[in-house]
Amino acid sequence: MALRPNKAKKANYNYIEAKENPNSYTTESIQKMVLNLEYANVDKSYKVIQVTSTLSGEGKTTLVGNLSYLLSQKYKVLVVDMDLRKPKIHRLANDTNQDGLTDYLLDVIPFEQLIRNYNNGLDYIVAGQKTSSVNNVLRSKKLEDLINQLKERYDYIILDTPPVQVNADALIISKLADGIVYVVGYNIVKKAMIHECIESLKRQNITMLGIAFTQVKLPKRRGLYHYYYDEAN
Amino acid sequence: MKLIDVHNHALFGVDDGAKTIEESISMIDQAIKNNIEELILTPHFNKRNKSIDIVEENFNTLKELIKDKPIKIYLGREMRFYELEKKPIYYTMNATKYVLVEFDPIASSPIEEVCYSLMVRGYKPIVAHIERYHYLTASDYNRIKKYAEFQVNADAVLGISSMRKDYKISKYLLKHKIADYVGSDAHDTTKRKNNLLKAYKRIKRKYGNQYADYLFCENAKKITENPTV
Numbered sequence A: 001m002a003l004r005p006n007k008a009k010k011a012n013y014n015y016i017e018a019k020e021n022p023n024s025y026t027t028e029s030i031q032k033m034v035l036n037l038e039y040a041n042v043d044k045s046y047k048v049i050q051v052t053s054t055l056s057g058e059g060k061t062t063l064v065g066n067l068s069y070l071l072s073q074k075y076k077v078l079v080v081d082m083d084l085r086k087p088k089i090h091r092l093a094n095d096t097n098q099d100g101l102t103d104y105l106l107d108v109i110p111f112e113q114l115i116r117n118y119n120n121g122l123d124y125i126v127a128g129q130k131t132s133s134v135n136n137v138l139r140s141k142k143l144e145d146l147i148n149q150l151k152e153r154y155d156y157i158i159l160d161t162p163p164v165q166v167n168a169d170a171l172i173i174s175k176l177a178d179g180i181v182y183v184v185g186y187n188i189v190k191k192a193m194i195h196e197c198i199e200s201l202k203r204q205n206i207t208m209l210g211i212a213f214t215q216v217k218l219p220k221r222r223g224l225y226h227y228y229y230d231e232a233n
Numbered sequence B: 001m002k003l004i005d006v007h008n009h010a011l012f013g014v015d016d017g018a019k020t021i022e023e024s025i026s027m028i029d030q031a032i033k034n035n036i037e038e039l040i041l042t043p044h045f046n047k048r049n050k051s052i053d054i055v056e057e058n059f060n061t062l063k064e065l066i067k068d069k070p071i072k073i074y075l076g077r078e079m080r081f082y083e084l085e086k087k088p089i090y091y092t093m094n095a096t097k098y099v100l101v102e103f104d105p106i107a108s109s110p111i112e113e114v115c116y117s118l119m120v121r122g123y124k125p126i127v128a129h130i131e132r133y134h135y136l137t138a139s140d141y142n143r144i145k146k147y148a149e150f151q152v153n154a155d156a157v158l159g160i161s162s163m164r165k166d167y168k169i170s171k172y173l174l175k176h177k178i179a180d181y182v183g184s185d186a187h188d189t190t191k192r193k194n195n196l197l198k199a200y201k202r203i204k205r206k207y208g209n210q211y212a213d214y215l216f217c218e219n220a221k222k223i224t225e226n227p228t229v
Helices: A025-040 A060-072 A099-104 A134-139 A142-153 A169-173 A189-202 A227-233 B021-033 B054-067 B110-118 B137-147 B152-158 B164-175 B197-205 B209-224
Strands: A050-051 A077-082 A115-118 A122-125 A156-160 A179-185 A207-214 B003-005 B036-041 B072-077 B078-080 B096-104 B124-127 B149-153 B181-183
Touching: A025 A060, A025 A207, A025 B078, A050 A060, A050 A169, A050 B164, A060 A156, A060 A179, A060 A207, A099 B124, A134 A142, A134 A169, A142 A156, A156 A169, A169 A189, A179 A189, B003 B197, B003 B209, B021 B036, B021 B054, B054 B072, B072 B209, B096 B110, B110 B124, B110 B137, B137 B149, B149 B152, B149 B209, B152 B164, B152 B181, B152 B197, B164 B197, B181 B197, B181 B209, B197 B209
Parallel strands: A050 A156, A050 A179, A077 A122, A077 A156, A179 A207, B003 B036, B036 B072, B078 B096, B096 B124, B124 B149, B149 B181
Antiparallel strands: A115 A122
């Protein structure tokens, strides 16, 4: 009965393209990203991967969902929600934001309750209840110990973090991570701003694994060649 | 058309609504004059009003007193959002899965988060007097709409609420058919009285018969008719 004035532009977080449409163009490009990650990671030296961007709404959480889903087909993967101010990972799994990372760090719940299973090979940790001292939580020794402990259990740990431009959280977390995947949304941020943010990350002595370009509007494909690939899908 | 009121503070002695039994009964008489057939009493549940036993006791005495009158009453609660965060039991509308939630009208509160977590736990949130939250934008309504239903106050529809902007927002919500319920939010018989019939007539004239019936009766029937939903 009730109509909507303009269609909601933001898609549901629980929709994972790689799961629903395993042959689509988007999934193929994320698959390429998985391959690139494997090439960069021949020595298995990059275990903790941080995903961040310049501003909010560039597609971090969506990328984390798709990337971790595809990685989990080969490896044991853990996704940790480090965005303690606006957590979203629980929405990927249709879950509540209870009993999460902050609850564990404040000794409310034990370690056994922390990790939840999404899929075969894919686990996740939600952010937990909101705290007013985000900086203290992120700088704590207990978080560092937790990440070191988890490194032995999993092949990949993917950290979903806040954007760089907004607050200092992403820079603090970058000390825990081995490498960074930087998300750039198509036609959202000025180039100079991206350069500035990447510079500030590099000052923390961090390895940039690469840049993921999201929300790209493809031009209409012309010619005869695309028929071949379309039929294959 | 017989109307259903989903938001009313006519229960005596529990919140800032009716003070005494007599006031309660005169408010219910006023509701009958407004063509209301079914009335859901929604006392506040917030920092100041946390009573549970008294509410049920007063509700039962009131139900006994007005059993001859042509009106049915049901019990619900209007929950403040911070009371919902970490409690397993909620005080729902007529023991259904529907929960009437109110938020802070001045400081922007996490409406989407609260509604989402309620939905995941199996509840169906209704955002009370949504026109009072001036900090919401058009895209916010669309996002919250995925998880919750919206209730608009009758006073805002008529343009006699304390804020002029309430009227403008309620006009937008009705024009685009985003609203799902209209409630009276009556607190007494004089200052914040029951204006549901006036609002029904205005919506019928401006936005059509079908939508007015949906807002005032058909949609609310699912709360009053089957208490297991």
